[in-house]
Amino acid sequence: MISSTSQRMRLILSLEAPIRGASRWLEVRTAISKKTWQSFFTRENAAPSAEMIESISRLFPEYAFWLASGLTDQTYGHTCPRSENTSQCFPEVQLDERKYFADYFVQCMKLQEQTSNVRVHLEGPKSSELQELERLMNLRQKEIAYLNSNSGKITFNSEKLPYP
Structure with a gap:
């Protein structure tokens, strides 16, 4: 089992980032300098910074919870990367699909960025961002109810999921 945040980050990047030019690829996607990423890769005992953990x-x-804690919670879409050795996915086994959860997390992050400066006025009309957040929250509640109604058996069939 992978025990450190550094090892977990290295596994994620070894499977998800390109083999050649990983530092540059990460610089473009995270706004962390290529040199910082190179330093992380070349120093075996280097711990990732908080900024690196947040950006990854x-x-x-879908890997955020596992990256920070070393645990998975696949019922809610928190998984670990696929590799030959699934023992790092303590305590659960791999799901075949993660698309629905990843899409949900990405949409929530986009919404968070869009609404970070929005002030909520209790008596005023709802902004489109807040309506979208409510729609996503309702969708997530339906998804959780659906997953729970399956007696713990998670199946991914786009016709059965409660997406609008």
Whole structure:
């Protein structure tokens, strides 16, 4: 089992980032300098910074919980990367699909960025961003209810999921 945040980040990047030019690829996607990423890759015992952990969590939201804690919670879409050794996915086994959860996390992050400066007025009309957030929250509640109604058996069939 992978025990450190550094090892978990290295596994994610070894499977998700390109083999050649990984530092440049990450610089473009995370706004962290290529040199910082190169330093992380070349120093075996280097710990990732909080900024690196946050940026990788945003880039691969389905791995965020596992990256930070070493645990998975696949019922709610928190998984670990696929590799030959699934023992790092403690305590659960791999799901075949993660698309629905990843899409949900990405939409929530986009909405968070859009609404970070929005002030909520209790008596005023709802903004389109808040309406979208409510729609996503309702969708997530339906998804959780659906997953729970399946007696813990998660199946991914686009016709059965409660998406509008």
